Amino acid sequence: MTRPLGNSALAPFGATIFAEMSALAVQHGAINLGQGFPDTDGPREVLEAAKAAIDGGRNQYPPGPGVPELLGAIAAHQKRFYGLEVDPRSEVLVTVGATEAILATILGLVAPGDEVVTFEPYYDSYAASIALAGGERRPVPLRFPDWHIDEAALRAAFSDRTRMVLLNTPHNPTGKVFSRSEIDLICALAREHGAWVVTDEVYEHLTFDGAEHIAVASLPGMWDRTLTISSAGKTFSTTGWKVGWVSGPAEAVSAVRAVKQFTTFVGSGPFQPAVAVGLGLGDEVYAGLAASLQGKRDLLVAALQEAGLPVAVPQGTYFVIADAAPLGASDGLAFCRELPVRAGVVGVPVSVFCDDKEASRTLVRFAFCKRDEVLEEAVRRLSALRP
Numbered sequence: 375m376t377r378p379l380g381n382s383a384l385a386p387f388g389a390t391i392f393a394e395m396s397a398l399a400v401q402h403g404a405i406n407l408g409q410g411f412p413d414t415d416g417p418r419e420v421l422e423a424a425k426a427a428i429d430g431g432r433n434q435y436p437p438g439p440g441v442p443e444l445l446g447a448i449a450a451h452q453k454r455f456y457g458l459e460v461d462p463r464s465e466v467l468v469t470v471g472a473t474e475a476i477l478a479t480i481l482g483l484v485a486p487g488d489e490v491v492t493f494e495p496y497y498d499s500y501a502a503s504i505a506l507a508g509g510e511r512r513p514v515p516l517r518f519p520d521w522h523i524d525e526a527a528l529r530a531a532f533s534d535r536t537r538m539v540l541l542n543t544p545h546n547p548t549g550k551v552f553s554r555s556e557i558d559l560i561c562a563l564a565r566e567h568g569a570w571v572v573t574d575e576v577y578e579h580l581t582f583d584g585a586e587h588i589a590v591a592s593l594p595g596m597w598d599r600t601l602t603i604s605s606a607g608k609t610f611s612t613t614g615w616k617v618g619w620v621s622g623p624a625e626a627v628s629a630v631r632a633v634k635q636f637t638t639f640v641g642s643g644p645f646q647p648a649v650a651v652g653l654g655l656g657d658e659v660y661a662g663l664a665a666s667l668q669g670k671r672d673l674l675v676a677a678l679q680e681a682g683l684p685v686a687v688p689q690g691t692y693f694v695i696a697d698a699a700p701l702g703a704s705d706g707l708a709f710c711r712e713l714p715v716r717a718g719v720v721g722v723p724v725s726v727f728c729d730d731k732e733a734s735r736t737l738v739r740f741a742f743c744k745r746d747e748v749l750e751e752a753v754r755r756l757s758a759l760r761p
């Protein structure tokens with residue numbers, strides 16, 4: 375008998391929904407509101423800095439932890455926005471996107487049998503990364519449409535085997551920005567159980583209506599047990615550059631670095647100095663991005679509501695979740711697989727991010743980081759599906 379090919383830990387996962395749906399978008403020439411990536415470029419200075427880095431010969435392996443100016447820029451960013459004093463030499467590690475930071479952090483900290491508490495719907499790489507480490511996920515549901523936390527369910531997810539809470543705020547795919555009191559509760563439970571808090575803050579600058587992003591590491595008593603992950607992809611609209619980072623106490627960053635040495639060793643050479651330039655840009659650049667996305671959110675939310683879909687209005691990220699039941703959806707995955715053909719639009723079924731598939735059966739996530747005319751056309755097409 376031959377053994378099935380492939381790592382058995384990954385057997386439940388298959389191809390990611392983003393790969394599947396982006397391929398369908400290309401195949402059918404559909405508007406891709408599935409995988410989240412902007413259809414316009416970010417700040418010109420950042421793009422020019424990457425070109426200058428290539429022309430300037432920065433095309434070989436960068437140093438393992440990251441290039442010094444990016445490490446310094448990340449530390450300065452944490453100070454500027456959150457008042458954190460971070461040592462760029464020992465408390466920051468540059469990674470190949472937040473994706474590598476998530477994987478290396480989990481492989482670095484989680485041993486087989488350890489439990490990881492996370493909220494569902496969860497970003498897909500969390501489940502796969504936990505599985506690769508031999509850990510067990512303990513999902514706590516956030517329920518459509520207000521995504522509140524059920525305190526009893528959260529408490530029940532913790533045990534003496536909890537190694538880590540994996541938090542994502544602002545949260546993909548719901549657009550929830552966790553409040554101070556929610557984060558305080560999560561942190562109190564983490565402290566009580568001696569668990570690490572790993573906080574994925576890639577959408578830290580994408581918040582709306584004055585919703586405040588809270589950096590977990592900046593809360594009293596949390597620096598010593600928190601690893602913070604972020605990425606240039608969202609902030610500078612450079613998702614293809616794959617520059618991410620993790621920061622936290624030196625010993626924990628060193629455990630992550632130990633893994634990163636053998637996943638990619640280093641990455642994104644000339645893009646690292648360019649991201650350093652981006653992190654140093656003025657507040658108006660950050661505010662401008664959020665304001666532009668808030669307008670797009672308003673456009674898409676209003677249009678989806680007009681089309682008769684119940685919508686959870688996001689406070690952050692560039693995603694919105696709608697209930698597609700009024701368009702005849704009974705199974706979100708099947709609905710999204712048909713949508714490119716039926717309507718020329720691509721969305722992502724929320725159930726693939728959930729253990730409890732029933733609760734999210736007809737929910738679909740749409741990305742709004744697209745030009746207004748693209749969003750308007752997408753909604754025209756979706757509205758045409760109304761019975």
Ligand code: PMP
Pocket residue numbers: 470471472473474497542546574576604605606607613616617618
């Ligand atoms: N975490 C979340 C919540 C995300 O939405 C993304 C987007 N891809 C990532 C991590 C991965 O970021 P990157 O593209 O920098 O690897």
Ligand code: GLN
Pocket residue numbers: 390392408409410411546
């Ligand atoms: N973070 C983006 C999303 O959630 C892209 C995902 C990916 O490319 N793996 O759509």
